Amino acid sequence: MAANKTLNGLEAQSAQVRDRLLDAAERLFCEKGFDRTSVRDLTAAADCNIAAVNYHFGGKDNLYIQMFHRQMHRMMDRHREVIARLTNTPDVTLEDLLRGIVSQALNQLDNNDPSSAVMKLMVREVLNQHVGKDEILGDLMNEFFTLISKSLMKFYPTLNRRDARLLLFTLDALVIHPLLFFDFYLELISDLDIDGIIEHIVKVAAAGIRAYAEGDD
Amino acid sequence: MAANKTLNGLEAQSAQVRDRLLDAAERLFCEKGFDRTSVRDLTAAADCNIAAVNYHFGGKDNLYIQMFHRQMHRMMDRHREVIARLTNTPDVTLEDLLRGIVSQALNQLDNNDPSSAVMKLMVREVLNQHVGKDEILGDLMNEFFTLISKSLMKFYPTLNRRDARLLLFTLDALVIHPLLFFDFYLELISDLDIDGIIEHIVKVAAAGIRAYAEGDD
DNA sequence: AAAAATATAAAACACTTGTTTGAAATTGTC
DNA sequence: GACAATTTCAAACAAGTGTTTTATATTTTT
Structure with missing residues (x-):
């Protein structure tokens, strides 16, 4: 978030994970729909830990x-x-x-x-x-x-x-x-x-x- | 299913359960969608046992x-x-x-x-x-x-x-x-x-x- | 009425789900 | 470099899923 401020390393890293999750979400949700896409599918596609969805977005719904x-x-x-x-x-x-x-x-x-x-x-x-x-x-x-x-x-x-x-x-x-x-x-x-x-x-x-x-x- | 033959008591009873399940399916699936409607929801609405869906239709998908x-x-x-x-x-x-x-x-x-x-x-x-x-x-x-x-x-x-x-x-x-x-x-x-x-x-x-x-x- | 076939019942099964936890690792700040 | 904050990680959790099983009840056939 931190709108338009220069990001430090940690924030940039976070943003990358969020973007990867959003991209994975677009791909998987479109393919299989919300209910048939698991958080495990998403995090595997985005190459991050299962907890990342909840940590960065506060839940599967919100990522959606x-x-x-x-x-x-x-x-x-x-x-x-x-x-x-x-x-x-x-x-x-x-x-x-x-x-x-x-x-x-x-x-x-x-x-x-x-x-x-x-x-x-x-x-x-x-x-x-x-x-x-x-x-x-x-x-x-x-x-x-x-x-x-x-x-x-x-x-x-x-x-x-x-x-x-x-x-x-x-x-x-x-x-x-x-x-x-x-x-x-x-x-x-x-x-x-x-x-x-x-x-x-x-x-x-x-x-x-x-x-x-x-x-x- | 015994096309146009006169049904005996058992067959008529089965047909009733099937119809109740189909009616419940129309109501619940339309309301909440396939994935968010459980077999337990369906059988409760149709007032029959959980196993009835599998017994009469061979599974949730087929009922759908x-x-x-x-x-x-x-x-x-x-x-x-x-x-x-x-x-x-x-x-x-x-x-x-x-x-x-x-x-x-x-x-x-x-x-x-x-x-x-x-x-x-x-x-x-x-x-x-x-x-x-x-x-x-x-x-x-x-x-x-x-x-x-x-x-x-x-x-x-x-x-x-x-x-x-x-x-x-x-x-x-x-x-x-x-x-x-x-x-x-x-x-x-x-x-x-x-x-x-x-x-x-x-x-x-x-x-x-x-x-x-x-x-x- | 006995035997066979069919239908219902409750419980158990095997599995997946989203989320949380608490520790480990990494990064930023002082 | 030390302390604090943030992020990652694996494991565990609690709840819900469709289906199967085994036993019981009911009806049909013989």
Whole structure:
């Protein structure tokens, strides 16, 4: 912790163990889930003593939560940047905006990429409810939603709040679904690549949004 | 298990215990997940001995799978009926077809309804991969997909296979999302009812489908 | 009614779990 | 270099797990 202070040897050593445990946590929890990953598995993978999880994190649960927090902040930083860039670009189309958001969420949709695996696990965990969703998502989810909501309102100011929120959920659905079920996609559409999915989502989402925006006024 | 033969007293008694265990499984597994539900919890809820799970089902895993199979067949029967009815109705619109499918999947979207809870658990389980997805879904999933695919092709015969399948995944995404995250919907849109979601999905899905069908020819 | 088959019961089994303990080792400070 | 603080370590702990066992009860068949 000791935010931004120069670490001495002991603190650096501790930080290394913590990072190794967080990395092991990402790998093992994603692979086998929380309950089927033992503290012994984790400490063996991180090459440290069994007691290290409790010493450094205060328990298995907390290591789990910390792992999500680290990932959540990584993801939000990327998304904030993308949206800020796009909303400040002149003459950007609805498709451009959607493509930016969607591709940012899906371009690491590679099973080898831990980032996408952790995102998938995060969804699983919200569903499993072993950990309270607020404990995982915090306020970042709301921030994310209002961020996109505002940039959407710029295009169609006549859109009412209710419809805008429904469309946000729809966009979320379109993005999360391939994130979760990419294997099924590949099974049915063997020559499918990620860009193909992204363009499809952009197309459908844009059509859906316009169905509201142009049907109302 | 003695298919359609008249059961004697012993067999009927066994069937009762099995049903009680399956009911308890639906309730407890949905509530706490597989790993956090013990055989002792199950047998206590079903009011039978601990050994009953192993005696009647051969283990906890198999009880879990049997529970899914029961639910899967219930669901497929309903869906087959709805689709058959709609495809045989003359002058049915695309919206009518979509509404039928979507509302059939979502109309029991009530947390008290065990049917919707089991469906939700089924998705969770496919993600968690404790049990192989084929073990849960079997061939019913493919049957379901081709069923809808064909009825969709009737409307837009120019639609190529690839696009049709992408649109099927999209429809799946739009339906599953509220099934999984209904609580989030209510949190953001407090006056939301199920029919409102259904109509929204129909609107977006229809727009997405037409974006393909009418853009191609 | 006797024998065979089936179902229930309580206890024991073998094993894994997360966490704690107390000592040993390492590192920082004076 | 001595004392204090921090980290690592192996062992032990207490609780919970799914399953098996063995005996008892119940029902069906002969």
